[in-house]
Amino acid sequence: MSSFRERAAQDIEARGEDPGVLPLMRQLVVDSHAMLSRAPADAAQRAQDARTHAVDNMARLHAEVREKLAERSIGYHRAASAEDAVAIVELLLGSAKRVAKSKSMVAEEVGLTHALRNARIDVLETDIGEYIVDVDGRGPSHITAPALHLNRARIRELLNRTGASLDTDDPEQLSRYVRDVVGDYFTRCDAAITGANAVIASSGRIAIVENEGNVALGVSHPRLHIVITGIEKVVADEAGALSVLEVLAANATAQPLTAFTHFLGEPLPGQERHVVFVDHGRSAIAADRRYRDALRCIRCGACMNTCPVYRAAGGLSFGSPYMGPIGAVISPLLWRDGRADDLPFASSLCGACTEICPVGIPLHRMLLDLRGDAVEDHRAGNRVERAAWAMWARSLGSGRRGRMAERFARIGIKAAGLAPGFGRLVGKRLPRSGARHSLDMLRASAPQAEPKPTTVPPAIPDTGLPDLFRARAGLLGVTIAEQATLQEGDRRLKATAAIASTGSVVLTGEMANRRELLAARRVVVDLDPATIVEYPHQVEPYLGDGDALILTGASRTADIEKKIVRGIHGSEELVVVMGEGEAERRGS
Amino acid sequence: MATVGLFIPCYMAVARPDDALHARRVLEALGDTVEAIDGLCCGQPAFNSGFREEARRVGRQALRAATDVDTIVVPSGSCTSMIRHYLPGLFERDRRRTADIRSRRFVEFCSYVANHPKRESLELSLPGVVAYHDSCHGRRELGITLTVKDLLGSIGELEVRTLTHEDECCGFGGTFSVKFPEVSREMSACKLADVRQTGARVLVSADLSCLLHLETAAREERLRIETWSMAEVLARALP
Numbered sequence: 114m115s116s117f118r119e120r121a122a123q124d125i126e127a128r129g130e131d132p133g134v135l136p137l138m139r140q141l142v143v144d145s146h147a148m149l150s151r152a153p154a155d156a157a158q159r160a161q162d163a164r165t166h167a168v169d170n171m172a173r174l175h176a177e178v179r180e181k182l183a184e185r186s187i188g189y190h191r192a193a194s195a196e197d198a199v200a201i202v203e204l205l206l207g208s209a210k211r212v213a214k215s216k217s218m219v220a221e222e223v224g225l226t227h228a229l230r231n232a233r234i235d236v237l238e239t240d241i242g243e244y245i246v247d248v249d250g251r252g253p254s255h256i257t258a259p260a261l262h263l264n265r266a267r268i269r270e271l272l273n274r275t276g277a278s279l280d281t282d283d284p285e286q287l288s289r290y291v292r293d294v295v296g297d298y299f300t301r302c303d304a305a306i307t308g309a310n311a312v313i314a315s316s317g318r319i320a321i322v323e324n325e326g327n328v329a330l331g332v333s334h335p336r337l338h339i340v341i342t343g344i345e346k347v348v349a350d351e352a353g354a355l356s357v358l359e360v361l362a363a364n365a366t367a368q369p370l371t372a373f374t375h376f377l378g379e380p381l382p383g384q385e386r387h388v389v390f391v392d393h394g395r396s397a398i399a400a401d402r403r404y405r406d407a408l409r410c411i412r413c414g415a416c417m418n419t420c421p422v423y424r425a426a427g428g429l430s431f432g433s434p435y436m437g438p439i440g441a442v443i444s445p446l447l448w449r450d451g452r453a454d455d456l457p458f459a460s461s462l463c464g465a466c467t468e469i470c471p472v473g474i475p476l477h478r479m480l481l482d483l484r485g486d487a488v489e490d491h492r493a494g495n496r497v498e499r500a501a502w503a504m505w506a507r508s509l510g511s512g513r514r515g516r517m518a519e520r521f522a523r524i525g526i527k528a529a530g531l532a533p534g535f536g537r538l539v540g541k542r543l544p545r546s547g548a549r550h551s552l553d554m555l556r557a558s559a560p561q562a563e564p565k566p567t568t569v570p571p572a573i574p575d576t577g578l579p580d581l582f583r584a585r586a587g588l589l590g591v592t593i594a595e596q597a598t599l600q601e602g603d604r605r606l607k608a609t610a611a612i613a614s615t616g617s618v619v620l621t622g623e624m625a626n627r628r629e630l631l632a633a634r635r636v637v638v639d640l641d642p643a644t645i646v647e648y649p650h651q652v653e654p655y656l657g658d659g660d661a662l663i664l665t666g667a668s669r670t671a672d673i674e675k676k677i678v679r680g681i682h683g684s685e686e687l688v689v690v691m692g693e694g695e696a697e698r699r700g701s
Numbered sequence: 702m703a704t705v706g707l708f709i710p711c712y713m714a715v716a717r718p719d720d721a722l723h724a725r726r727v728l729e730a731l732g733d734t735v736e737a738i739d740g741l742c743c744g745q746p747a748f749n750s751g752f753r754e755e756a757r758r759v760g761r762q763a764l765r766a767a768t769d770v771d772t773i774v775v776p777s778g779s780c781t782s783m784i785r786h787y788l789p790g791l792f793e794r795d796r797r798r799t800a801d802i803r804s805r806r807f808v809e810f811c812s813y814v815a816n817h818p819k820r821e822s823l824e825l826s827l828p829g830v831v832a833y834h835d836s837c838h839g840r841r842e843l844g845i846t847l848t849v850k851d852l853l854g855s856i857g858e859l860e861v862r863t864l865t866h867e868d869e870c871c872g873f874g875g876t877f878s879v880k881f882p883e884v885s886r887e888m889s890a891c892k893l894a895d896v897r898q899t900g901a902r903v904l905v906s907a908d909l910s911c912l913l914h915l916e917t918a919a920r921e922e923r924l925r926i927e928t929w930s931m932a933e934v935l936a937r938a939l940p
């Protein structure tokens with residue numbers, strides 16, 4: 114089994130002069146930050162509170178959600194291990210032989226796709242990024258953008274290997290190609306598996322976010338929909354879930370909210386729905402005070418986006434479905450077989466992750482604890498390194514002072530190359546420096562390169578919520594109209610509410626019929642301006658108690674080189690009708 | 702006139718002993734009586750490598766130095782953060798409290814100078830251009846970025862240039878750079894590209910460890926830059 118160091122060195126070597134994901138990640142962090150600044154000032158705190166509550170009250174919330182799911186005729190299942198999870202899913206699938214799977218980190222974690230295929234079940238990854246990564250065969254390199262490490266040329270090559278004959282590198286064409294394969298599969302598969310971002314204890318609803326529409330197709334599979342998720346995902350209420358989802362969208366993809374935010378109520382007529390909650394070491398993590406908070410994670414990816422080690426080494430080097438700082442923390446805790454024991458050491462402890470994490474996980478401090486644990490349990494630190502540190506501690510910890518420099522240097526130089534840490538500091542490669550510094554160097558400067566002009570974000574209208582909604586929805590490519598003349602193939606819907614800060618509309622009950630929505634050529638939504646709220650968490654009272662769907666712009670993807678392509682499963686065109694015309698029509 | 706301890710970090714004593722002299726000069730210019738505390742280590746190298754017990758044994762000696770000195774100035778951001786934020790946690794309950802109290806007597810050099818009652822009396826001037834490297838420990842653990850920048854900004858005739866990606870790590874991370882040299886090198890190359898972009902030939906930081914790492918990397922890249930600690934910059938800016 115290779116180590117992080119070997120994999121990273123290979124990746125860096127193979128990349129050559131190519132900066133890899135660095136520029137994309139730098140940009141994403143800037144954009145996410147800008148997006149977060151539009152959210153209410155306490156959004157991250159709300160998200161953190163919701164997650165902390167979820168982690169600290171797991172048993173109680175599970176008892177509650179189990180009851181609420183039963184009331185909705187949704188199956189509740191609990192898997193202790195990865196094997197259990199696979200076995201339960203197989204059992205639930207019964208005679209189903211073709212399964213459409215959408216993105217789920219937990220499924221990745223338990224190796225679900227692989228295991229089902231071994232059981233002769235046909236599984237198609239329906240998320241565009243996952244589909245590509247599946248063809249590639251080396252696994253995802255980022256938790257929210259699995260195909261981040263592959264450029265468009267490589268993706269074309271991969272797709273052509275599966276029988277496509279694409280003569281273009283255009284992300285739009287490549288995305289559309291996968292969309293069609295997936296869309297076709299959905300017409301003939303026997304069941305769908307999705308993940309979940311939250312399961313709500315007080316209502317028994319399941320919250321899932323996505324951009325493409327493949328989840329919309331999955332959750333509305335006419336026969337069988339299976340949700341697989343971690344036991345830590347049960348949250349108290351919708352308001353908490355919405356704060357989490359808002360922060361998640363901003364960090365993961367610099368969006369106000371994802372295109373689709375699903376709240377699933379009862380199964381459709383004729384449909385069976387089950388939720389499989391996977392433990393796989395989570396209870397043990399929850400029981401350790403030092404690591405419990407890692408379960409707050411909302412898988413937003415911000416910690417890896419900002420991580421200099423992740424940017425330099427690439428996601429595949431972590432050798433785990435969870436990469437970057439959160440991966441380095443939870444991988445060794447989930448897999449206790451030693452496969453990830455070197456990951457906590459793969460950090461310069463710069464703390465950028467801790468700083469950015471929206472739910473306040475002290476990631477770099479956990480890495481330090483994990484290092485200490487690994488050394489204590491003899492899972493890290495070989496005999497030579499142990500001896501070197503012991504010698505070092507004897508010398509510097511004796512309490513005798515004086516002549517320290519020499520003493521340290523002697524040990525240091527002996528230990529250089531043996532015990533990490535000393536080589537660079539006092540080894541041969543670092544002669545005494547500084548003595549030759551001259552004032553001339555202060556005057557030898559060249560002019561500084563011109564800074565890149567920063568784009569100024571459009572001004573925020575402060576003339577009321579309808580104007581804010583118009584502006585924000587407009588940025589997402591939504592057409593706002595006073596009236597709309599219906600055309601052939603249009604689907605006209607009535608919104609229950611809208612969210613101004615994110616430009617979203619809320620559809621509930623019958624209006625949330627996903628398959629009809631996706632089939633429409635154009636979606637036209639009537640909105641009563643009086644029902645507009647400012648922020649996502651305020652929309653809770655408008656969500657009804659059954660199915661709800663929040664639309665934020667049109668179906669889209671950014672899975673190829675982070676280029677946005679609109680209109681994946683579902684219309685490119687979303688029209689919101691509000692204002693005078695709407696009011697008159699309702700009055701008549 | 703206050704008597705202060707000057708903690709000389711182990712790596713500074715070995716790699717750049719002049720910096721200890723620079724720091725002493727600055728403190729004396731402020732009118733302090735300086736007692737050098739040499740021959741100790743905060744324990745960070747072992748701690749970051751997972752060797753907690755070894756780090757505790759070594760760090761304990763550093764804390765003992767604070768038994769009868771009220772203020773110990775530490776010209777290294779990362780040692781300060783180790784002592785104040787992590788070292789006390791290595792002790793058991795009752796000893797932890799003592800360790801915690803003692804650890805708070807350790808003050809990072811730049812913040813000490815910046816908040817010194819006689820700071821205004823220093824007439825600092827140094828003609829030239831420098832680029833400023835913000836260390837991760839200074840920025841995130843100690844929160845002294847603005848303090849250091851203000852201090853630099855108060856030096857007459859000195860132009861301070863900012864890195865575009867100031868918040869990014871230089872790739873040192875102590876033993877990290879030895880355990881993962883390929884990744885560390887990528888990170889320092891990034892940082893050096895940013896330094897080069899400023900056009901400055903002198904890179905300044907409150908953390909000598911970052912500077913020594915970058916100096917090694919710059920030499921490997923045959924880049925003509927010098928790295929100066931804040932202690933050196935301030936000392937040379939004295940009349």
Ligand code: SF4
Nearest residue numbers: 410411413414416470
């Ligand atoms: S640890 Fe924090 S920053 Fe990283 S993915 Fe989880 S929630 Fe996001």
